[in-house]
Each structure stands twice: as C-alpha cells, then as structure tokens.
Amino acid sequence: MEEIGRGVGMTKGNLYYYFKNKQEILYYAQRRSLERLLKVSERIERLKADPAQRLHLLAEAHVRCLLGEMHAAAAHIEFHALPRTQLRRVISQRDRYERRVRGMIEEGMRHGLFVRGDSKLSTFAVLGALNWAVRWYRPDGPWGVEDIAKGLARILVRGLLARSRTYREASLGKVMA
Amino acid sequence: MEEIGRGVGMTKGNLYYYFKNKQEILYYAQRRSLERLLKVSERIERLKADPAQRLHLLAEAHVRCLLGEMHAAAAHIEFHALPRTQLRRVISQRDRYERRVRGMIEEGMRHGLFVRGDSKLSTFAVLGALNWAVRWYRPDGPWGVEDIAKGLARILVRGLLARSRTYREASLGKVMA
Numbered sequence: 001m002e003e004i005g006r007g008v009g010m011t012k013g014n015l016y017y018y019f020k021n022k023q024e025i026l027y028y029a030q031r032r033s034l035e036r037l038l039k040v041s042e043r044i045e046r047l048k049a050d051p052a053q054r055l056h057l058l059a060e061a062h063v064r065c066l067l068g069e070m071h072a073a074a075a076h077i078e079f080h081a082l083p084r085t086q087l088r089r090v091i092s093q094r095d096r097y098e099r100r101v102r103g104m105i106e107e108g109m110r111h112g113l114f115v116r117g118d119s120k121l122s123t124f125a126v127l128g129a130l131n132w133a134v135r136w137y138r139p140d141g142p143w144g145v146e147d148i149a150k151g152l153a154r155i156l157v158r159g160l161l162a163r164s165r166t167y168r169e170a171s172l173g174k175v176m177a
Numbered sequence: 178m179e180e181i182g183r184g185v186g187m188t189k190g191n192l193y194y195y196f197k198n199k200q201e202i203l204y205y206a207q208r209r210s211l212e213r214l215l216k217v218s219e220r221i222e223r224l225k226a227d228p229a230q231r232l233h234l235l236a237e238a239h240v241r242c243l244l245g246e247m248h249a250a251a252a253h254i255e256f257h258a259l260p261r262t263q264l265r266r267v268i269s270q271r272d273r274y275e276r277r278v279r280g281m282i283e284e285g286m287r288h289g290l291f292v293r294g295d296s297k298l299s300t301f302a303v304l305g306a307l308n309w310a311v312r313w314y315r316p317d318g319p320w321g322v323e324d325i326a327k328g329l330a331r332i333l334v335r336g337l338l339a340r341s342r343t344y345r346e347a348s349l350g351k352v353m354a
Binding site for chain 2: 115117118120121122124125126127128129130131132133135136142143147148151152154155156158159160
C-alpha cells in the first residue's frame with residue numbers, strides 16, 4: 001500500500017479512505033486502464049491510418065497507460081491477487097482488448113502490410129514486450145515514458161512489417177483530444 | 178508449493194524434503210535457469226553463425242528454459258520474493274545474461290544486420306516478449322513449447338533485421354549436445 005501511495009502521491013491512510021483494501025485498488029486500476037485502452041482503440045479505429053500506424057498508436061498508448069498513470073506498476077502485475085468475480089470481469093475486459101490488438105494485426109496481414117503468421121502469437125509477443133516494461137521501468141532511469149512508448153512501438157511494429165523498413169508514424173494528438 | 182510440486186511431478190512433502198521453503202526453491206530455480214542460459218549463450222558464441230542466427234537460438238533456449246523446465250512459471254515471476262542477499266546474486270547473474278543478449282544485438286547493429294537503435298531498449302523488448310510467455314502459456318493450450326520458442330524467436334529477430342525479411346535459422350542441436 002505504501003508503494004502504491006507513493007506512486008500516486010497519497011499517504012497509505014488516504015488511500016484507505018477511498019478504498020477498502022489493496023485488492024480494491026488493484027481492481028479499480030485494472031478496470032480503469034483497460035477501459036481507457038479500449039476507448040483509445042476505438043478512437044484509433046476511426047482514424048484514417050493504416051494498420052501499422054494504428055498499432056503504433058495503440059502500443060504507445062498502452063505504455064503510457066501502464067507507466068504513467070495512477071494504476072502503478074504493481075497494480076498491473078499483481079493481477080491474479082483479485083477475488084474470483086473481479087478477476088473474471090477484468091479477464092473478460094482484457095480479452096476484449098487483446099482481440100482489438102489482434103484484429104489490427106490481422107488487418108495488417110490481410111492487406112499484405114504485415115508478414116503473415118500466427119496473429120495470436122504475434123499479439124502475445126507485442127503485448128508481452130509492452131507489459132514487461134512495468135518490470136524494468138524506473139522513474140529515475142535513463143528513459144522517460146515517452147521514449148519508451150515510442151521506442152517499443154517502433155521496434156514491435158517494425159517486427160511485423162512485411163516489406164518497407166519504415167512507416168510514417170501517425171500522431172495520437174488528434175486521437176486523445 | 179502444491180503448484181510447483183505439480184509442475185515437477187513431486188508432492189509438496191517431497192519438495193520440502195529437498196528445500197527448506199518456497200524461497201529456497203525460487204532461488205534454486207532462478208540460479209539454475211540463469212546458469213543454463215549463460216552456458217547456452219557461451220556455446221552459441223562459439224558457433225559459426227551470424228548475430229541473427231545467434232539471437233534466434235538464444236531466444237528459443239530462453240523460452241524452453243522458461244516453459245519446459247522444473248523452474249516452473251511461478252518461479253520466474255515471483256523473483257522479488259527472494260531475501261536480499263539471494264536477490265542480489267540472482268540480479269547480478271541476470272544482468273550478466275542481459276549483457277550477453279545486448280552484446281548479440283549490438284554486434285548485429287555494428288554489422289549492419291540489425292537496424293541501428295537503442296540496443297538496451299531492444300534487449301528489454303526481446304526479453305520482455307519472451308518472459309511474458311510464462312503469463313499466458315498453458316500446457317493444455319494450442320501451442321507446444323517448441324511452437325512458442327520458434328514463433329517468438331522468429332517474430333523478435335525479424336523485428337531487429339535491417340533489410341532481408343528472412344534469415345537462415347541455425348539449429349541448436351549441435352549447441353545443446
């Protein structure tokens with residue numbers, strides 16, 4: 001609790017004023033970040049952008065959400081500490097998000113933009129590389145959240161591309177506004 | 178303990194015969210898998226293979242070690258549960274392994290085989306995507322360990338390549354013998 005408190009600039013006592021226990025915070029954090037990511041993915045889908053640009057934008061948003069928000073690193077990781085009903089809700093929301101990501105990858109494969117392959121394994125590779133950032137990110141480390149967001153998005157999208165080594169990155173500015 | 182026991186085909190009581198507590202198992206598992214990976218990486222470095230082939234082999238070995246061995250999934254993940262001295266030892270060993278991986282990536286960048294960029298961030302992206310497999314792998318799932326090892330290695334190495342979309346995969350057979 002103390003660690004979470006520090007992450008959001010609240011004392012332990014303050015946190016307990018808003019939440020009954022650690023699990024409630026985890027639940028709230030999980031729901032909130034998945035809701036945000038689902039919303040961002042909807043906005044991205046309405047953009048005039050190709051699948052590579054879409055995936056890049058979503059990967060950036062994913063890192064920002066994971067590293068830059070109240071739902072501290074720990075929250076994302078201790079996921080399975082949630083009680084059964086809450087866990088089920090979070091998992092179903094997470095599955096929905098995973099299907100979105102997978103959908104973007106499949107669209108890219110259909111258009112010949114991404115290398116054809118197992119879209120589910122590609123989805124896990126991309127989300128794994130992004131999620132793992134909560135394990136090594138340090139606020140006092142060499143990179144800011146934006147560096148990591150851009151850097152990982154580039155590496156991962158490039159990994160899927162079938163031909164061209166570059167793609168024009170779109171901006172999330174208009175998506176997040 | 179029960180879960181770990183099931184993973185290695187031993188009863189809880191049996192495990193306690195060999196280990197004092199859960200932390201001792203975690204420590205043993207961590208040390209053993211990192212030692213194996215360091216040994217594999219040394220063998221790979223002696224191979225006639227380019228950096229892409231080397232990294233592919235190491236990524237495969239990493240997945241095999243993570244998913245297929247006694248050091249069950251939980252062991253890898255609950256890492257920070259270790260007491261301070263043991264944690265320090267594991268971390269220094271892990272850092273040595275990360276430097277090996279990073280060295281391969283940097284060699285590939287120097288030779289123009291991999292896209293030039295931040296080698297440390299690339300290392301974290303690769304290791305993150307591999308490590309995350311312990312979170313989603315299910316022994317009764319659609320893929321065997323070998324499918325995941327090959328699939329992830331391909332996706333990740335391809336993500337680093339500067340030009341050619343393919344590379345001739347080397348075999349670990351001669352390395353592991």
